[in-house]
Amino acid sequence: MNESGILELSQSLGPEQNLRQYNIVNDVLPPPNNEDLHVMIMAVSYLWLFLLGTCGNVAVLTTIYHVVRSSRATLDNTLIYVIVLSCVDFAVCLSLPLTIIDQILGFWMFGLIPCKLHAVCENFGKILSALILTAMSFDRYAGVCHAQKKYLRSRNIAITILLGLVVYAFITLYPLLWSFTIQEIILYERVTGPGILTRMRIEKCMVNIDSRMFTAFTIYQFVLCYCLPLISIAFFYTKLLSKLREHTRTFKSSQIPFLHISLYTLAVACFYFLCWTPFWMATVFAVYLENLAEERSAPPLFVYIMYVIHALPFTNSAINWILYGALNSQLQHRYRSSRSSSTKLGTTNSTCLTNHKLNTTQYQANGSMTSIAAAATSTIPANGQNDALLGSNDDENEIDVRLLHTHNPTFL
Numbered sequence: 001m002n003e004s005g006i007l008e009l010s011q012s013l014g015p016e017q018n019l020r021q022y023n024i025v026n027d028v029l030p031p032p033n034n035e036d037l038h039v040m041i042m043a044v045s046y047l048w049l050f051l052l053g054t055c056g057n058v059a060v061l062t063t064i065y066h067v068v069r070s071s072r073a074t075l076d077n078t079l080i081y082v083i084v085l086s087c088v089d090f091a092v093c094l095s096l097p098l099t100i101i102d103q104i105l106g107f108w109m110f111g112l113i114p115c116k117l118h119a120v121c122e123n124f125g126k127i128l129s130a131l132i133l134t135a136m137s138f139d140r141y142a143g144v145c146h147a148q149k150k151y152l153r154s155r156n157i158a159i160t161i162l163l164g165l166v167v168y169a170f171i172t173l174y175p176l177l178w179s180f181t182i183q184e185i186i187l188y189e190r191v192t193g194p195g196i197l198t199r200m201r202i203e204k205c206m207v208n209i210d211s212r213m214f215t216a217f218t219i220y221q222f223v224l225c226y227c228l229p230l231i232s233i234a235f236f237y238t239k240l241l242s243k244l245r246e247h248t249r250t251f252k253s254s255q256i257p258f259l260h261i262s263l264y265t266l267a268v269a270c271f272y273f274l275c276w277t278p279f280w281m282a283t284v285f286a287v288y289l290e291n292l293a294e295e296r297s298a299p300p301l302f303v304y305i306m307y308v309i310h311a312l313p314f315t316n317s318a319i320n321w322i323l324y325g326a327l328n329s330q331l332q333h334r335y336r337s338s339r340s341s342s343t344k345l346g347t348t349n350s351t352c353l354t355n356h357k358l359n360t361t362q363y364q365a366n367g368s369m370t371s372i373a374a375a376a377t378s379t380i381p382a383n384g385q386n387d388a389l390l391g392s393n394d395d396e397n398e399i400d401v402r403l404l405h406t407h408n409p410t411f412l
Helices: 003-012 037-071 077-094 096-105 112-145 155-179 211-250 258-290 300-326 329-365 372-383
Strands: 024-028 180-193 196-207
Touching (some): 037 096, 077 096, 077 112, 077 300, 096 112, 112 155, 112 180, 112 196, 211 258, 258 300
Antiparallel strands (some): 180 196
């Protein structure tokens, strides 16, 4: 039974009868929706988004870990934002399996605590993800339009902004998250024998607040969590492109790929707009219909359209890692540099250790054991790559032993 049927039946029933007059109350569950083609299509789509989002965000986090670990570099603002964005989007995608099961079964079977956690991962995560995208647009705007103000792109400012966005999202969504609870819905009940009542009862994880409160909450959430971030993203990226265009006109020989940056920025802004605008328009329209004087049941087509629209924010979280991770030119450059330096360093270490073994054998044959610094002095210049292993000190005979392979003998 689909969700429209659940709403229609629940509205047609009056208050629950007094159960004390029945000796036995049998609760049964409705049949699952596995034969409903529309529901199964949405379930498969949600499953695909779950796999794409979880695997993609884990891949981005693994790549950043490899880059930072290989190059021993510190995290800059771009990587900090990408890491937090990937973690938040990963949490949003983790809520999809529960949504899929709820759609197929037609009821919530996991209890109150998973309901609260599901609400936090889904609603809090989606709003925080949109706010992080706004912070990333500000970071790029500050780096291009206010390059002389270094403090705007400091790590402390980035961490402060992220913590502020977490508090902002939590305060904004706290009434909604707190009101999520398990509601019991009686779809059907009938006396099936003397003192025996059989009823079809389900539980749903849903918001339990007054209609007027929910309307007011939706309006202010629409303004603070959609309109404000959208206007900010449009402003920051417009100023960024304007600054770059002015730079390319002033310096004709500039190597800045203005067209590439413009297309990338346009894709990011349009993708955000296409994913979130239908969702908020449908939410506001649903609140409007709910406050009409005459109540009418929603047609099945409207319910399926709402399913598709509610999948768009999940799509945003599942594909953000492509726009901000896989297509991030800075991350790609640092990943290629770390791989090339690791390959070069591994080759240099292997060559140096092989030559060191030969020289050690020669020194032992002469009856003396020379230190590793002396052996390195006679072997590393022959390879022409002593800069990879030598420390930054003035003494050219010292080797940074941290770069030697731990599974090979170091002869110290």
